[in-house]
Amino acid sequence: MKPLSDRTKGLRQSDIRAVTQMVNAYNGINLGQGICDLPTPDPVKQGAIEAIKKDRSIYSYHSGIEQLRKDTAQKFRDFNNIQCKHDTEVMITTGSTGAFVAACLATLNPGDEVIQFEPFYGYHVNLLKILGFKPVFVPLEDKTWEVDFEALEKAITAKTKAIVITTPGNPNGKVWTKTELEQLLGILQEHDLWAFTDEVYEYMIYDDNQHLSLASLPGGFERTITISSFSKTFNMTGWRLGSAIAPEHVIEKMGLISDLIYICASTPLQYGLDEAFRMDQGYFTQMKKDYNVKRDMFCDAMEQAGFEFERPQGAYYLFANFEKLSQKRNGMANDKEACETLIKEAGIASVPGSSFYNSPEDGKYYLRFCYAKEFDVLEKACEQIKGF
Protein backbone atom coordinates (compact mmCIF):
# COMPACT_ATOMS: atom_id res chain seq x y z
CA MET A 1 0.00 0.00 0.00
CA LYS A 2 1.21 3.51 -0.72
CA PRO A 3 1.89 5.47 2.49
CA LEU A 4 -0.45 8.12 3.84
CA SER A 5 0.34 11.78 3.24
CA ASP A 6 3.40 13.37 4.83
CA ARG A 7 1.19 15.89 6.57
CA THR A 8 -0.38 13.15 8.74
CA LYS A 9 2.98 12.06 10.16
CA GLY A 10 3.12 14.39 13.17
CA LEU A 11 -0.59 14.05 13.91
CA ARG A 12 -1.65 12.19 17.02
CA GLN A 13 -4.56 12.17 19.41
CA SER A 14 -4.13 14.87 22.08
CA ASP A 15 -3.67 13.98 25.75
CA ILE A 16 -7.22 15.15 26.39
CA ARG A 17 -8.83 11.90 25.23
CA ALA A 18 -6.60 9.75 27.47
CA VAL A 19 -7.25 12.08 30.42
CA THR A 20 -11.01 11.83 29.80
CA GLN A 21 -10.87 8.03 29.80
CA MET A 22 -8.90 8.00 33.02
CA VAL A 23 -11.14 10.46 34.88
CA ASN A 24 -14.21 8.48 33.81
CA ALA A 25 -12.62 5.31 35.17
CA TYR A 26 -12.16 7.10 38.52
CA ASN A 27 -15.67 8.57 38.37
CA GLY A 28 -14.13 12.03 38.73
CA ILE A 29 -14.94 15.51 37.40
CA ASN A 30 -13.57 16.47 34.01
CA LEU A 31 -12.10 19.99 34.06
CA GLY A 32 -9.79 18.97 31.24
CA GLN A 33 -11.79 19.32 28.06
CA GLY A 34 -12.51 22.93 27.09
CA ILE A 35 -16.18 22.17 26.86
CA CYS A 36 -18.87 24.14 28.59
CA ASP A 37 -21.72 22.00 29.92
CA LEU A 38 -24.25 24.85 30.23
CA PRO A 39 -27.44 24.72 28.12
CA THR A 40 -27.92 26.43 24.74
CA PRO A 41 -30.48 29.30 25.12
CA ASP A 42 -34.09 28.20 24.47
CA PRO A 43 -34.89 30.78 21.73
CA VAL A 44 -31.93 29.46 19.72
CA LYS A 45 -33.05 25.85 20.11
CA GLN A 46 -36.65 26.76 19.20
CA GLY A 47 -35.45 28.75 16.19
CA ALA A 48 -33.57 25.74 14.84
CA ILE A 49 -36.55 23.44 15.41
CA GLU A 50 -38.79 25.89 13.51
CA ALA A 51 -36.29 26.13 10.65
CA ILE A 52 -36.13 22.35 10.34
CA LYS A 53 -39.96 22.11 10.40
CA LYS A 54 -40.12 24.77 7.67
CA ASP A 55 -37.65 22.76 5.53
CA ARG A 56 -34.94 25.37 5.50
CA SER A 57 -32.75 22.50 4.43
CA ILE A 58 -30.86 23.64 1.36
CA TYR A 59 -27.34 25.07 1.12
CA SER A 60 -27.15 28.68 2.20
CA TYR A 61 -24.96 31.30 0.51
CA HIS A 62 -21.36 30.24 1.32
CA SER A 63 -20.87 33.22 3.63
CA GLY A 64 -24.12 32.61 5.52
CA ILE A 65 -27.80 33.59 5.44
CA GLU A 66 -28.34 37.31 4.96
CA GLN A 67 -30.16 38.05 8.22
CA LEU A 68 -27.47 36.38 10.30
CA ARG A 69 -24.73 38.30 8.44
CA LYS A 70 -26.65 41.54 9.05
CA ASP A 71 -27.06 40.80 12.77
CA THR A 72 -23.46 39.63 13.12
CA ALA A 73 -22.18 42.78 11.40
CA GLN A 74 -24.30 44.88 13.78
CA LYS A 75 -22.78 42.99 16.73
CA PHE A 76 -19.27 43.71 15.42
CA ARG A 77 -20.18 47.40 15.08
CA ASP A 78 -21.80 47.67 18.54
CA PHE A 79 -19.71 45.35 20.69
CA ASN A 80 -16.33 45.32 18.94
CA ASN A 81 -16.49 48.88 17.60
CA ILE A 82 -15.53 47.74 14.09
CA GLN A 83 -17.43 49.47 11.31
CA CYS A 84 -17.95 46.55 8.88
CA LYS A 85 -20.45 46.01 6.05
CA HIS A 86 -22.67 42.94 6.30
CA ASP A 87 -22.78 42.17 2.57
CA THR A 88 -19.05 42.24 1.82
CA GLU A 89 -16.96 42.18 4.99
CA VAL A 90 -18.63 39.52 7.18
CA MET A 91 -18.98 35.77 6.86
CA ILE A 92 -20.57 32.97 8.87
CA THR A 93 -18.29 29.93 9.16
CA THR A 94 -18.28 26.39 10.54
CA GLY A 95 -17.05 27.50 13.93
CA SER A 96 -14.12 29.82 14.41
CA THR A 97 -12.02 26.84 13.32
CA GLY A 98 -13.52 27.04 9.82
CA ALA A 99 -12.73 30.76 9.78
CA PHE A 100 -9.12 30.16 10.85
CA VAL A 101 -8.57 27.61 8.05
CA ALA A 102 -10.09 29.98 5.47
CA ALA A 103 -7.99 32.89 6.80
CA CYS A 104 -4.78 30.86 6.46
CA LEU A 105 -5.61 29.59 2.98
CA ALA A 106 -6.64 33.05 1.79
CA THR A 107 -3.46 34.82 2.88
CA LEU A 108 -0.55 32.34 3.17
CA ASN A 109 1.66 30.51 0.68
CA PRO A 110 3.41 27.19 1.39
CA GLY A 111 6.39 27.74 3.70
CA ASP A 112 5.21 31.13 4.99
CA GLU A 113 5.97 31.74 8.65
CA VAL A 114 3.29 32.66 11.17
CA ILE A 115 4.11 33.96 14.65
CA GLN A 116 2.40 32.21 17.50
CA PHE A 117 2.66 33.33 21.13
CA GLU A 118 3.26 30.66 23.78
CA PRO A 119 1.40 29.17 25.58
CA PHE A 120 -0.82 28.64 22.51
CA TYR A 121 -4.15 27.10 21.54
CA GLY A 122 -3.05 23.83 19.92
CA TYR A 123 -5.47 23.86 16.99
CA HIS A 124 -3.85 27.02 15.61
CA VAL A 125 -0.41 25.44 15.59
CA ASN A 126 -1.47 22.03 14.28
CA LEU A 127 -3.65 23.52 11.57
CA LEU A 128 -0.80 25.74 10.39
CA LYS A 129 1.42 22.68 10.22
CA ILE A 130 -0.94 20.39 8.27
CA LEU A 131 -1.76 23.21 5.88
CA GLY A 132 1.95 23.58 5.05
CA PHE A 133 2.73 26.80 6.94
CA LYS A 134 5.40 27.27 9.59
CA PRO A 135 4.53 28.37 13.12
CA VAL A 136 7.31 30.38 14.78
CA PHE A 137 7.06 30.63 18.57
CA VAL A 138 7.44 33.70 20.76
CA PRO A 139 7.03 32.99 24.50
CA LEU A 140 4.99 35.33 26.69
CA GLU A 141 6.59 36.16 30.06
CA ASP A 142 6.13 33.18 32.36
CA LYS A 143 3.27 33.60 34.86
CA THR A 144 2.46 37.27 34.02
CA TRP A 145 1.92 36.62 30.26
CA GLU A 146 3.37 40.01 29.33
CA VAL A 147 4.45 40.42 25.72
CA ASP A 148 8.16 40.57 25.00
CA PHE A 149 8.10 42.90 21.98
CA GLU A 150 11.86 42.61 21.50
CA ALA A 151 11.57 38.83 21.17
CA LEU A 152 8.68 39.37 18.75
CA GLU A 153 10.74 41.71 16.54
CA LYS A 154 13.61 39.18 16.57
CA ALA A 155 11.32 36.35 15.45
CA ILE A 156 10.18 38.25 12.34
CA THR A 157 11.98 37.21 9.13
CA ALA A 158 11.49 37.88 5.43
CA LYS A 159 9.20 34.84 5.36
CA THR A 160 6.88 36.03 8.14
CA LYS A 161 3.42 36.74 6.81
CA ALA A 162 1.11 36.82 9.83
CA ILE A 163 0.76 36.89 13.61
CA VAL A 164 -1.91 35.02 15.61
CA ILE A 165 -3.34 36.79 18.66
CA THR A 166 -5.79 35.03 20.95
CA THR A 167 -7.56 37.45 23.28
CA PRO A 168 -8.88 36.47 25.75
CA GLY A 169 -6.34 33.67 25.71
CA ASN A 170 -6.65 29.93 25.99
CA PRO A 171 -5.01 28.50 28.14
CA ASN A 172 -3.77 31.56 30.10
CA GLY A 173 -6.81 33.88 30.19
CA LYS A 174 -4.69 36.83 29.02
CA VAL A 175 -6.64 39.86 27.76
CA TRP A 176 -4.49 42.05 25.49
CA THR A 177 -4.49 45.70 26.59
CA LYS A 178 -4.89 48.74 24.34
CA THR A 179 -1.21 49.61 24.79
CA GLU A 180 -0.14 46.10 23.79
CA LEU A 181 -2.43 46.02 20.76
CA GLU A 182 -1.22 49.48 19.64
CA GLN A 183 2.40 48.39 19.91
CA LEU A 184 1.61 45.18 18.05
CA LEU A 185 -0.17 47.12 15.30
CA GLY A 186 2.91 49.30 14.87
CA ILE A 187 4.98 46.15 14.28
CA LEU A 188 2.40 44.71 11.87
CA GLN A 189 2.49 47.95 9.89
CA GLU A 190 6.26 48.26 9.93
CA HIS A 191 6.75 44.71 8.59
CA ASP A 192 3.57 44.63 6.49
CA LEU A 193 2.04 41.59 8.21
CA TRP A 194 -1.47 40.15 8.61
CA ALA A 195 -3.05 39.53 12.01
CA PHE A 196 -5.45 36.66 12.69
CA THR A 197 -7.23 37.48 15.95
CA ASP A 198 -9.06 34.72 17.77
CA GLU A 199 -11.69 36.44 19.93
CA VAL A 200 -13.94 33.49 20.76
CA TYR A 201 -14.02 34.31 24.50
CA GLU A 202 -14.75 38.03 23.98
CA TYR A 203 -17.75 38.02 26.37
CA MET A 204 -15.93 36.28 29.22
CA ILE A 205 -14.03 39.13 30.85
CA TYR A 206 -13.24 39.74 34.54
CA ASP A 207 -12.64 42.69 36.86
CA ASP A 208 -11.73 45.94 35.11
CA ASN A 209 -10.35 44.25 31.99
CA GLN A 210 -11.92 45.17 28.67
CA HIS A 211 -12.08 43.20 25.49
CA LEU A 212 -10.58 45.22 22.66
CA SER A 213 -10.43 44.15 19.02
CA LEU A 214 -7.25 44.93 17.10
CA ALA A 215 -9.39 45.77 14.05
CA SER A 216 -11.08 48.60 15.98
CA LEU A 217 -7.81 50.56 16.25
CA PRO A 218 -7.11 53.16 13.54
CA GLY A 219 -5.29 51.29 10.74
CA GLY A 220 -6.15 47.89 12.27
CA PHE A 221 -9.05 46.75 10.10
CA GLU A 222 -7.17 46.60 6.80
CA ARG A 223 -4.62 44.05 8.00
CA THR A 224 -6.71 42.00 10.44
CA ILE A 225 -8.92 38.96 10.04
CA THR A 226 -11.09 39.05 13.15
CA ILE A 227 -12.32 35.59 14.07
CA SER A 228 -15.14 34.95 16.48
CA SER A 229 -17.43 32.12 17.49
CA PHE A 230 -20.94 31.46 18.74
CA SER A 231 -19.72 28.19 20.36
CA LYS A 232 -18.74 29.69 23.70
CA THR A 233 -21.06 32.70 23.87
CA PHE A 234 -24.21 30.59 23.50
CA ASN A 235 -22.95 27.22 24.79
CA MET A 236 -23.24 25.54 21.41
CA THR A 237 -19.83 24.12 20.58
CA GLY A 238 -21.36 21.21 18.64
CA TRP A 239 -23.45 23.43 16.34
CA ARG A 240 -20.25 24.53 14.61
CA LEU A 241 -21.03 28.19 13.96
CA GLY A 242 -18.56 31.06 13.97
CA SER A 243 -17.87 34.28 12.10
CA ALA A 244 -15.09 36.34 10.57
CA ILE A 245 -14.72 39.91 9.43
CA ALA A 246 -12.00 41.34 7.21
CA PRO A 247 -11.61 43.70 4.24
CA GLU A 248 -13.82 42.86 1.26
CA HIS A 249 -11.12 41.31 -0.94
CA VAL A 250 -10.12 38.92 1.88
CA ILE A 251 -13.68 37.89 2.80
CA GLU A 252 -14.42 37.28 -0.88
CA LYS A 253 -11.58 34.71 -1.11
CA MET A 254 -12.29 33.24 2.33
CA GLY A 255 -15.89 32.69 1.20
CA LEU A 256 -14.80 30.93 -1.98
CA ILE A 257 -12.39 28.73 -0.01
CA SER A 258 -15.07 27.81 2.55
CA ASP A 259 -17.44 27.04 -0.34
CA LEU A 260 -14.92 24.50 -1.64
CA ILE A 261 -14.19 22.91 1.72
CA TYR A 262 -17.69 22.61 3.20
CA ILE A 263 -20.03 24.74 0.99
CA CYS A 264 -21.76 26.48 3.89
CA ALA A 265 -22.49 26.31 7.60
CA SER A 266 -25.61 24.29 8.51
CA THR A 267 -28.59 26.28 7.19
CA PRO A 268 -31.30 25.46 9.79
CA LEU A 269 -28.84 26.02 12.62
CA GLN A 270 -27.97 29.46 11.20
CA TYR A 271 -31.68 30.37 11.41
CA GLY A 272 -31.79 29.07 14.98
CA LEU A 273 -28.70 31.04 15.97
CA ASP A 274 -30.14 34.25 14.54
CA GLU A 275 -32.75 34.18 17.32
CA ALA A 276 -29.92 34.87 19.78
CA PHE A 277 -29.73 38.42 18.47
CA ARG A 278 -33.25 39.08 19.71
CA MET A 279 -32.52 37.89 23.25
CA ASP A 280 -32.50 40.27 26.18
CA GLN A 281 -29.10 41.88 26.85
CA GLY A 282 -29.49 40.57 30.40
CA TYR A 283 -28.22 37.24 29.04
CA PHE A 284 -24.71 38.70 28.67
CA THR A 285 -24.77 40.47 32.04
CA GLN A 286 -25.80 37.27 33.79
CA MET A 287 -23.19 35.21 31.93
CA LYS A 288 -20.44 37.63 32.92
CA LYS A 289 -21.60 37.66 36.54
CA ASP A 290 -21.75 33.86 36.73
CA TYR A 291 -18.30 33.41 35.22
CA ASN A 292 -16.87 35.97 37.66
CA VAL A 293 -18.26 33.97 40.58
CA LYS A 294 -16.99 30.70 39.09
CA ARG A 295 -13.52 32.08 38.45
CA ASP A 296 -13.18 33.34 42.01
CA MET A 297 -14.61 30.18 43.55
CA PHE A 298 -12.23 28.00 41.54
CA CYS A 299 -9.18 30.22 42.02
CA ASP A 300 -9.76 30.33 45.80
CA ALA A 301 -9.82 26.54 45.95
CA MET A 302 -6.72 26.21 43.78
CA GLU A 303 -4.80 28.75 45.92
CA GLN A 304 -5.77 26.83 49.02
CA ALA A 305 -4.37 23.66 47.44
CA GLY A 306 -1.02 25.41 46.82
CA PHE A 307 -1.14 26.15 43.07
CA GLU A 308 0.31 29.47 41.87
CA PHE A 309 -1.10 31.72 39.17
CA GLU A 310 -2.30 35.16 38.13
CA ARG A 311 -6.12 35.11 38.11
CA PRO A 312 -7.43 34.82 34.52
CA GLN A 313 -8.44 38.18 33.00
CA GLY A 314 -10.79 36.48 30.53
CA ALA A 315 -12.00 33.16 29.02
CA TYR A 316 -12.81 30.23 31.33
CA TYR A 317 -9.53 28.44 31.98
CA LEU A 318 -7.03 28.53 34.78
CA PHE A 319 -3.42 27.80 33.78
CA ALA A 320 -1.90 26.95 37.13
CA ASN A 321 1.73 26.47 38.11
CA PHE A 322 2.65 23.70 40.58
CA GLU A 323 6.44 23.98 40.72
CA LYS A 324 6.46 24.83 44.45
CA LEU A 325 3.79 22.22 45.18
CA SER A 326 5.90 19.58 43.43
CA GLN A 327 8.67 20.12 46.01
CA LYS A 328 6.30 19.25 48.84
CA ARG A 329 4.32 16.37 47.32
CA ASN A 330 5.06 13.12 45.61
CA GLY A 331 3.63 12.34 42.17
CA MET A 332 4.06 15.85 40.79
CA ALA A 333 7.45 15.72 39.10
CA ASN A 334 6.03 16.90 35.78
CA ASP A 335 2.74 17.88 34.16
CA LYS A 336 1.74 14.38 33.03
CA GLU A 337 2.46 12.87 36.43
CA ALA A 338 0.68 15.74 38.24
CA CYS A 339 -2.35 15.33 35.97
CA GLU A 340 -2.54 11.62 36.84
CA THR A 341 -2.05 12.22 40.56
CA LEU A 342 -4.82 14.82 40.62
CA ILE A 343 -7.23 12.38 38.96
CA LYS A 344 -6.32 9.55 41.34
CA GLU A 345 -6.22 11.59 44.56
CA ALA A 346 -8.74 14.40 43.98
CA GLY A 347 -10.93 12.99 41.19
CA ILE A 348 -10.20 16.05 39.01
CA ALA A 349 -9.02 15.98 35.40
CA SER A 350 -6.94 18.76 33.85
CA VAL A 351 -4.74 19.10 30.75
CA PRO A 352 -0.95 18.75 31.02
CA GLY A 353 0.75 22.10 30.39
CA SER A 354 3.18 20.76 27.78
CA SER A 355 0.23 20.58 25.31
CA PHE A 356 0.45 24.37 25.05
CA TYR A 357 4.15 24.75 24.22
CA ASN A 358 6.38 23.84 21.33
CA SER A 359 9.02 22.57 23.72
CA PRO A 360 7.26 20.30 26.29
CA GLU A 361 9.79 21.29 28.96
CA ASP A 362 8.31 24.82 29.04
CA GLY A 363 4.94 23.53 30.23
CA LYS A 364 6.34 20.98 32.64
CA TYR A 365 4.97 22.68 35.77
CA TYR A 366 1.57 23.74 34.42
CA LEU A 367 -1.92 22.26 34.31
CA ARG A 368 -4.95 23.79 32.58
CA PHE A 369 -8.37 23.60 34.21
CA CYS A 370 -11.70 24.55 32.58
CA TYR A 371 -14.24 25.96 35.04
CA ALA A 372 -17.15 26.41 32.60
CA LYS A 373 -19.29 24.03 34.62
CA GLU A 374 -22.70 24.14 36.26
CA PHE A 375 -22.43 25.64 39.79
CA ASP A 376 -23.11 22.38 41.64
CA VAL A 377 -20.45 20.48 39.65
CA LEU A 378 -17.91 23.26 40.18
CA GLU A 379 -18.65 23.46 43.91
CA LYS A 380 -18.00 19.72 44.20
CA ALA A 381 -14.78 20.08 42.18
CA CYS A 382 -13.61 22.89 44.49
CA GLU A 383 -14.23 20.78 47.59
CA GLN A 384 -12.24 17.92 46.08
CA ILE A 385 -9.37 20.26 45.19
CA LYS A 386 -9.29 21.84 48.64
CA GLY A 387 -8.93 18.36 50.09
CA PHE A 388 -6.06 17.50 47.77
Ligand SMILES: Cc1ncc(COP(=O)(O)O)c(C=O)c1O
Ligand atom coordinates in the same frame (compact mmCIF):
# COMPACT_ATOMS: atom_id res chain seq x y z
C1 LIG B 1 -8.98 29.85 21.60
C2 LIG B 1 -9.97 28.99 20.91
N1 LIG B 1 -10.25 29.23 19.63
C3 LIG B 1 -11.14 28.48 18.96
C4 LIG B 1 -11.80 27.42 19.56
C5 LIG B 1 -12.76 26.61 18.76
O1 LIG B 1 -13.88 27.37 18.45
P1 LIG B 1 -15.03 26.89 17.48
O2 LIG B 1 -15.90 25.93 18.22
O3 LIG B 1 -15.74 28.14 17.14
O4 LIG B 1 -14.40 26.26 16.29
C6 LIG B 1 -11.54 27.12 20.91
C7 LIG B 1 -12.20 25.99 21.57
O5 LIG B 1 -11.87 25.56 22.63
C8 LIG B 1 -10.60 27.93 21.59
O6 LIG B 1 -10.30 27.70 22.87
